[in-house]
Amino acid sequence: MTNATATETVDAVVLGAGVAGLYQLHQLREQGLTVRGFDAASDVGGTWWWNRYPGARFDSESYVYQYLFDESLYKDWSWSERFPGQPEIERWMHYVTDRLDLRKDIRFDTRITAAHYDEDRGRWTVHTDRGDVVDTQFFVSCAGMLSAPLKNIEGTDDFSGELVFSSSYPAEGLDLAGKRVAVVGVGATGIQIIQTIAPDVGHLTVFARGPQYVLPMKNPSYGPQEQEAYKARFDEVKATLPHTFSGMEFEWEHTWEGTSPERRDEILEEIYQDGSLKLWLASFGEMFFVEEISEYVSEFVRNKMRERLNHDPHLVETLVPTDYGFGTHRVPLETNYLEVYLRDNVDLVNVRDNPIAQIREAGIELADGTLHEFDVIILATGFDAGTGALTRIDIRGRNGRSLTDDWGRDIRTTMGLAKHGYPNLLTTAVPLAPSAALCNMTTCLQQQTEWISDAIRDLKADGKTTMEPTAEGEDAWVSHHDEVANATLVANTTSWYLGSNVPGKPRRVLSYIGGVGTYRQKCDEEAAAGYPAFRRE
Structure with missing residues (x-):
C-alpha cells in the first residue's frame, strides 16, 4: 500500500477534529506547514459531535474546559452555566473552528483506514475510506481516549x-x-x-x-455578572491549570494525618456540597494510597447514596459499590x-x-x-479506551510492524506521545499520558499538542527529518509510569482504567496518574535536554 500513487502530499496529517485535533491543526499551520485533517464525523467536535445522547454535558467547569493560548478567544465566548450541555459545547467548538479558519483544511465524513511508514523515504502513506492516498512526513493522532x-x-x-x-x-x-x-x-x-x-x-x-460512586452536580446558570467574573480570572486560570494535579483549578487542600476525625467529616461534607469533582480530586489525596483512608471516604459517599435510595435493599445492592474504593474509577x-x-x-x-x-x-x-x-x-x-481508536486502523511502522499487534501484546508508549518502531507517529490521548482519568482533558490535550508542535519545530530547526523513541527511552517511561500507577489503589481496580472491560486486552493502567503538573514537567525536561529518549535523524 505504501507504493500507491499519492493523491495529496502534505507535511502533516492530523487524525481527529476534536479539542486536540483543532488546536494541533492550528499550531502546525502557524509553523507554515501544510496540514490535512481527517475526521469520520460530519463536522468538528470530536466527542462533542458523536455524543449527542440526552443529558450529555461537561463535568469540568466550563471556564476551565477551554483553550488558554489566546485571551481574546477565551473571553469572546460566554458560557451559560457551570456545566453546559452538548449543544452549547458543540456551538463553542464551531466558534473556535470558524475563528481560527480551520474548516478548510479538514476532510469530514472520511475515515482513515491505514497508515504505513516507508523507511526508505522516511514518510507515511495514509489511506482513507474515500480513496485518499496522502503522502506525509508526520502522522499525528488526535483520535481521543474514548472514541472507539x-x-x-x-x-x-x-x-x-x-x-x-x-x-x-x-x-x-x-x-x-x-x-x-x-x-x-x-x-x-x-x-x-x-x-x-x-x-x-x-x-x-x-x-x-458495575455500580458507580456518584456525586451530585450543582449547576448554576451564568449571567453577565458571572461571565465577567470568570473572564477576569483568565491570567490566574492560565497560570494555574497546567500545574495542578488534575488540570483543574483546585488542588489538594487537606492532609489526613493530623486532622481530627470530626474535622475530616466536616471537610468531606463541605467539599461534597460543592457539587463538583472536588471531592475526588481535591479532598484527601491519601485515599488513593491507603486502604483505610480509601474505605473511610468511600463509606462517606456510600452513605450519601444509601440515603438517597431510601436504603432500599435491591437498589443499594445494585447501585452502591462495595468492592472498590471511591475515586479509583472515574466519578460521574x-x-x-x-x-x-x-x-x-x-x-x-x-x-x-x-x-x-x-x-x-x-x-x-x-x-x-x-x-x-x-x-x-x-x-x-x-469504549475500548486509549488504544481502540488506533488499533482499528492498519498502522504499520518499521519493518511492517503492526501497532494493533504490538498493543495486543503489551500496551507501551513513550510519554503517551510516541511509540518505539513508528517514526514520526505522534500521539495525544493514548496510553501512558494523562487523559480522561484524573485529568481535565482540555488542559492535558493542549499540553500534549503543544509539545508535539514544539518537537516538530525543534526537529526542523536541527536539520533533521525523523524522530522515534528509542527502546531504552520507552522502557524508562513505562517503568516510571508503572511505578507511579502501582503505588496507588487504582492499579487494583477492575475498570476501563486498566482495559478490564475489553476481553483479552493487556492489563496496564492506561492513563498516567502522577499528576498533570508532574507530567508536564517531565515532558518539558525531555525537550530541554534535547530529546534523549528519541532517535532524531
Missing part, C-alpha cells in the same frame, strides 16, 4: 424496535414518549441518559452490572440520578450474576432465559 465504542452484545441487528448506541445517538433524537425503553450500562454516559429520559418515557428498565457527576430509581415507571435489573445473553427480536434476554420486551434499547456499553 464497544459493541460486544450479540443480536443487536435482530431487535425489531429502535436500537442505538449512546456513541452514535441520532442528532434528531428519539421519540421516547410513552414507550418501553431499556438502558444498558450505568457508567457516566448511562447515568446522564437515565436521569434525563426517565420522566418522559412510558417505562424505563435499567440493566446495571449527576442530577437526581439516584432518585430516578424511586419512580414508579423505572425498574432496575442487576445483571452482575445474571448477565445479558443476547438481544432478541422482542427485547433483551438474560442468561437465565428471562426476556424483557422493549420498544427502544439504548446501549451505553463503554
Whole structure:
C-alpha cells in the first residue's frame, strides 16, 4: 500500500477534529506547514459531535474546559452555566473552528483506514475510506481516549424496535414518549441518559452490572455578572491549570494525618456540597494510597447514596459499590440520578450474576432465559479506551510492524506521545499520558499538542527529518509510569482504567496518574535536554 500513487502530499496529517485535533491543526499551520485533517464525523467536535445522547454535558467547569493560548478567544465566548450541555459545547467548538479558519483544511465524513511508514523515504502513506492516498512526513493522532465504542452484545441487528448506541445517538433524537425503553450500562454516559429520559418515557428498565460512586452536580446558570467574573480570572486560570494535579483549578487542600476525625467529616461534607469533582480530586489525596483512608471516604459517599435510595435493599445492592474504593474509577457527576430509581415507571435489573445473553427480536434476554420486551434499547456499553481508536486502523511502522499487534501484546508508549518502531507517529490521548482519568482533558490535550508542535519545530530547526523513541527511552517511561500507577489503589481496580472491560486486552493502567503538573514537567525536561529518549535523524 505504501507504493500507491499519492493523491495529496502534505507535511502533516492530523487524525481527529476534536479539542486536540483543532488546536494541533492550528499550531502546525502557524509553523507554515501544510496540514490535512481527517475526521469520520460530519463536522468538528470530536466527542462533542458523536455524543449527542440526552443529558450529555461537561463535568469540568466550563471556564476551565477551554483553550488558554489566546485571551481574546477565551473571553469572546460566554458560557451559560457551570456545566453546559452538548449543544452549547458543540456551538463553542464551531466558534473556535470558524475563528481560527480551520474548516478548510479538514476532510469530514472520511475515515482513515491505514497508515504505513516507508523507511526508505522516511514518510507515511495514509489511506482513507474515500480513496485518499496522502503522502506525509508526520502522522499525528488526535483520535481521543474514548472514541472507539464497544459493541460486544450479540443480536443487536435482530431487535425489531429502535436500537442505538449512546456513541452514535441520532442528532434528531428519539421519540421516547410513552414507550418501553431499556438502558444498558450505568457508567457516566448511562447515568446522564437515565436521569434525563426517565420522566418522559412510558417505562424505563435499567440493566446495571458495575455500580458507580456518584456525586451530585450543582449547576448554576451564568449571567453577565458571572461571565465577567470568570473572564477576569483568565491570567490566574492560565497560570494555574497546567500545574495542578488534575488540570483543574483546585488542588489538594487537606492532609489526613493530623486532622481530627470530626474535622475530616466536616471537610468531606463541605467539599461534597460543592457539587463538583472536588471531592475526588481535591479532598484527601491519601485515599488513593491507603486502604483505610480509601474505605473511610468511600463509606462517606456510600452513605450519601444509601440515603438517597431510601436504603432500599435491591437498589443499594445494585447501585452502591462495595468492592472498590471511591475515586479509583472515574466519578460521574449527576442530577437526581439516584432518585430516578424511586419512580414508579423505572425498574432496575442487576445483571452482575445474571448477565445479558443476547438481544432478541422482542427485547433483551438474560442468561437465565428471562426476556424483557422493549420498544427502544439504548446501549451505553463503554469504549475500548486509549488504544481502540488506533488499533482499528492498519498502522504499520518499521519493518511492517503492526501497532494493533504490538498493543495486543503489551500496551507501551513513550510519554503517551510516541511509540518505539513508528517514526514520526505522534500521539495525544493514548496510553501512558494523562487523559480522561484524573485529568481535565482540555488542559492535558493542549499540553500534549503543544509539545508535539514544539518537537516538530525543534526537529526542523536541527536539520533533521525523523524522530522515534528509542527502546531504552520507552522502557524508562513505562517503568516510571508503572511505578507511579502501582503505588496507588487504582492499579487494583477492575475498570476501563486498566482495559478490564475489553476481553483479552493487556492489563496496564492506561492513563498516567502522577499528576498533570508532574507530567508536564517531565515532558518539558525531555525537550530541554534535547530529546534523549528519541532517535532524531
